[in-house]
Amino acid sequence: MENVIIPCNLKPPPVLPIIPTKAGIIQPSEFSTTISFDSHLDKLCRDGRLSDAVAALDAIAERGSKVKLKPRTYMNLLQSCIDTNSIELGRKLHARMMGLVQYVNPFVETKLVSMYAKCGCLHDARRVFDGMRERNLFTWSAMIGACSREQRWKEVLKLFYLMMGDGILPDKFLLPKILEACGNCADFKTAKVIHSMVVRCGFCGSIRVINSILAVYAKCGKLNWARRFFESMDKRDLVSWNAIISGFCQNGRMEEATRLFDAVREEGTEPGLVTWNIMIASYNQLGQTDVAMGLMKKMESLGIVPDVFTWTSLISGFAQNNRRNQALDLFKEMLLAGVKPNAVTITSAVSACASLKSLGKGLEIHAFSIKIGLIEDVLVGNSLIDMYSKCGELEAAQEVFDMIIEKDVFTWNSLIGGYCQAGYCGKACELFMKMQESDVAPNVITWNVMISGYIQNGDEDEAMDLFRRMEKDGKVKRNTASWNSLVAGYLHVGEKDKALGIFRQMQSYCVIPNLVTMLSVLPTCANLLAEKKVREIHCCILRRVLDSELPVANSLLDTYAKAGNMTYSRTIFDRMLSKDIITWNSIIAGYVLHGFSNAALDLFDDMTKSGLKPNRGTFLSIIYSCSLSGLVDKGRLAFSSITEDYNIVPGLEHYAAVVDLYGRPGRLGEAMEFIENMPVEPDSSVWAALLTASRNHRNIGFTVRALDKILDLEPGNYLIQRLRAQADALVAKSENDPKMRKLEKENATKRHLGRCWIELQNRVYTFVNGDQSEPYLYPWIHDIAGKASKYGFHEGLCIEEEEKEEVGRVHCEKIAIAFALIGFPRKAQCIRIVKSLRMCGNCHETAKYISKTYGCEIYVTDSKCLHRFSNGHCSCKDYW
DNA sequence: GGAACTACGT
The missing domain is CATH 1.25.40.10 (Tetratricopeptide repeat domain)
Structure with a gap:
């Protein structure tokens, strides 16, 4: 602002009194000229003394004087209210006018409407508007303008039709606003009506109106209309090009958009800042942030300086594509480039902080937004509340909430x-x-x-x-x-x-149901008992055409694998048009789960050939595949390449997998050495892998070591306590260990943990060890178990998770299998069982035997892994 | 009195 220098010898001008001594008449002693009350008020307004003018009106009204002011005076007063954004004075004035104006003047009323509209009081504007008997083009313009500023597009269109009903046509200034509303409501019909009106009324000369029509067609996705219209235009400016390019961009037709972008130059115009911004924003929305970034670089090299739109769309693009840290870096870069962020920029940056749960950075941006005066913005406030909520800082969130006025x-x-x-x-x-x-x-x-x-x-x-x-x-x-x-x-x-x-x-x-429903519900069916439910949900997915959604397809193939249906899982995989890392990891993990290690390794090759980078999950599956196939060296190589080639820090799950890798072929010493050299403290999953190895290879020393380590970490683990007591008994060569009996007495409630579930004909049946509900099954069970042990049963280290089978205490999975095969009216071809504890050696052999002699598939998920018994073999290769 | 093309949050 300029400094006004007042000469010191000059007296300040006389101050006008609020009201002349006699209403409407000015004392000659006080004023050089005689003026009317009208001009008195006008002068007060011009001097910036609007409140005095209103007070004068008030005072007159209180005295009961009937003053008849010129409509022009009211209009001037109202205009001052608009200019100074004095809504309270405006209201007072309105109230006074109700009592003072004898006749209704549409011009004064229109001014009232536009005052309320400009001060953001849409309700009041509407009230005055509705009460008017006669409305002119200005009235409609004010009202429609207000609605369009508030983005109430439907109201704009309603008003437009009412206006046409009143016989008033919009002019070239109002048309773009109505057309904008059409675009935002996707009201193609109204747009066509307006188009023909424009042609008939000869508004074609206004490039702004023409561009607006083009923009509506583009926004409504009517690209053929837009193109035809565009081609028929006599005169095009950059905005016309921008509108049509934006239309193709918004419909994801980037190739055509790019062709048009190049065509701008061919016509002899250079693409402008907005043109570049449109392209950049579209690539960001498509998730191709790197392309967008490249475009910005190119645009800069051509001498066009990125503005707040450019930066903001990049920042939000990065934030929404899981590159939040880069988004925040860009935000910093933008500030360094001297571009002032606005509310949208701040909102994007804050939402990046929110997803990162980075309170520190969030606080920084909060402070910054106060500094640049954006803190009262509702958009900024909302994003801050979200950020603080996500960071668990509810007091801060509440504080921001209290600060937001609207x-x-x-x-x-x-x-x-x-x-x-x-x-x-x-x-x-x-x-x-x-x-x-x-x-x-x-x-x-x-x-x-x-x-x-x-x-x-x-x-x-x-x-x-x-x-x-x-x-x-x-x-x-x-x-x-x-x-x-x-x-x-x-x-x-x-x-x-x-x-x-x-x-x-x-x-x-x-x-x-939608994508979210499916993604919630599918994982609940990821077990052997729910295979039919998965198929049911699969049907639902197909009906709703959700199978083309990548996350849904991923979840479906994963769930099928876990529900024991690898065939369907593979079919879905093969039919998927696009695959991401989750797709590959799910199918590979599925094959590992089912014991098909070669298929898993082949898929891993396909995956790397397709150019996808493996991640932690992939490596975990690969090490287990190598373990299953006995490829110790290959497994070790995979483990080393996690850090060396991919710069990933291996997790404890990877270490446990390597222990498994050494453990399977019985290389217990190397397994132990590996554990001892781990750079991180091994957890119980690592020791559990060693425990499995030493049990399978009947090494009592290592078994005891692993058990003791697990007990150090989980002293309250009853199953481990039991195994430890069994190990003691085994060393003491006494079947009747007092420690064991004491333990079992103390944990009487936990003893009957041997329990399993089986699904047959849409019903789930539960069996416990020694279940007496189907006694007729026992002769068959004893017969089969006898044959099975002759067939190839070898005693392992007799340390089992549940009590030994005795007469009358047969393990539950045997009962379940018997029930499925002979107890049920329809003999099952595929038996699916979930069991609470690890299968014992005898049951495992029996299941293998049954799968061969009865020609059926048996799936058992126990607490260790999935066993797929088929033709006398198990997918775990007898190591579990 | 006033206009067209670009960025956004649960």
């Missing part, structure tokens, strides 16, 4: 969600109540957030109550996400069956 539904939802996530349902509920009293109504998301908050914190009743009430009390229609909240909530608290129940119910209510 809260929107996101503001409320973010904080409510934050409290729910942190488990403070009471606090969330309090806010939920307050929100209902505020002028922001809870939307379906608010209700869903509350529901999932309650259910994840174990308050099922309250959640169901909200779920029932939302439609009636909340006047909010339930959506798929509402049902998903219930499904995910039950899963969160481990209630798989209830989650599946909700899934079924949702289908009976004809609610269409």
Whole structure:
């Protein structure tokens, strides 16, 4: 601002009194000229004394004087209110006018509408507008302009039709706004109406109107219309090019967009900053952030300086493509380049911090946004609330919430969600109540957030109550996400069956499940008992055409593998058009699970040939495949290449896999040496791998060492205590060890852990060791077990997880197999059993024998691994 | 009195 120098010898001008002594008449002694009350008020306005002018009006009205002012005076007063953004004075003025103006003047009323509209009081503008008897083009323009500023596009279109009904046509200034609304509502019909109107009324001369029409066609995805229109244009400017390029970009047709981008030059125009921005933003949205980055470099080399749009779209592109740290680096770079971020930029950067749960960086940007005066922005505030909630800093989130003056539904939802996530349902509920009293109504998301908050914190009743009430009390229609909240909530608290129940119910209510539903429900079926359920869900996925969604296909193939159906898993894999690292890892892990190590290794080769980089999960499967195939050296090589070639720090799971690798062929010494040289402290999974190895190779010394190490780490582990006692008994060569008896007495409740489940004809049956529910099975069991032991049973180190089988205490999996084969009306071809403990050697041999003599496949998942018995062999190669 | 093409959060 310039400094105004006031000469010191000059007296300040006389100050106008608020009201002349007699209404409307000015005392000649006070003023050089006689002026009317109208001009008195005008002068007050011009001098910036708007409040005095209003006070004068007030005073006059209080005296009861009937003053008739010129409409022009009111308009000037209102215009001053607009210029100085003085909404309170404007309201006062409005109230006075109601009493003072004898006749309704559409011009004054229009001014009122535009005052309210410009000050953001859409409601009041609408009230005045609705009360008007006569509206002119200005009136409609003011109202439509206000709605368009507030992005209330549907209202804009409604107003447009009303206006046409009144016989008033929009002019070339109003048309672009209405067309913008058409674009945002995808209202192609109205756009066509306007197009023909423009042609008929001769507005074709306005390039802005023409560009707007082009933009609507492009935005509505009517690219052929847009192209034809574009080609028919007599005159095109850069904006026209931008509009058509943007249309192709938004519909993902990047090739055509690029061709058009090149065509700009051919026409002799240079692509401008906006043109580049459109291309850059599109590549970002498509996840091709590197291409976008390259474009920015190219644009800079051509001398075009990236602006806040360029930077912001790159930052949000990186943030949304799991490259949040780079997004924040870009943010810094932008500041260094001297480009001032705006609310959208800050929002993107803060949301990157939120996903990173990086409180430090979030705080920095919070402080920065205060510095540059963006803290009151609702967008910035909302993202900060989200960031603080995700970082568990609810007090800070609350503080930001309290600071936001004009809260929107996101503001409320973010904080409510934050409290729910942190488990403070009471606090969330309090806010939920307050929100209902505020002028922001809870939307379906608010209700869903509350529901999932309650259910994840174990308050099922309250959640169901909200779920029932939302439609009636909340006047909010339930959506798929509402049902998903219930499904995910039950899963969160481990209630798989209830989650599946909700899934079924949702289908009976004809609610269409979506990707999220499938991704929640599928993993619940990742076991041998649920194979049929997986097929059921698979059908549902096909019906909803969700099989083309990569995450769904990945989850489906993974679940099939875990449910024991490798054939379907492979079919899905083969039919997938695009595959990512998760796809490959899932199928490879599936083959390892089923003991097909060669298939796993072959797929690993295919995967690396396709150019994908293996990650930790891939390597884990590969080491286990090598272990299964006895390829110790190859396995060791794979383990070394984790660090050497891929720069990944191996996890404990990788170390355990290497112990398994040495352990299988009985290279126990090397396994032990490997453990001793580990750079990290081995955990019980590493020792458990050694335990398995030493048990399988009947090395009592190593067995005891491994058991002792595990007991150090998990002193309360009953199973390990039992095995340890058995080992002592074995060393003492006494079958009747007192320690063992003491242990079993103390843990009487834990003893009957031998339990298994089997699914037959859509029903799951449970059996415990020595189960007497089907006594007629026993003769068959004893007969088969006898034959099986002759067939090839060799005693291992007799340390088993459950008590020895005696007469009348047959292990449950034998009973289950017998039930499936002879107890059930239809003989099963494929038997699927889940067992709580590790199978004993005898049951394992029996299962192998049965698979050969009965020609069936038997799948047993025990606490160690999946056993697939077929034709007398087991997928674990007798090492488990 | 005023306009077209570009970036965004649960």
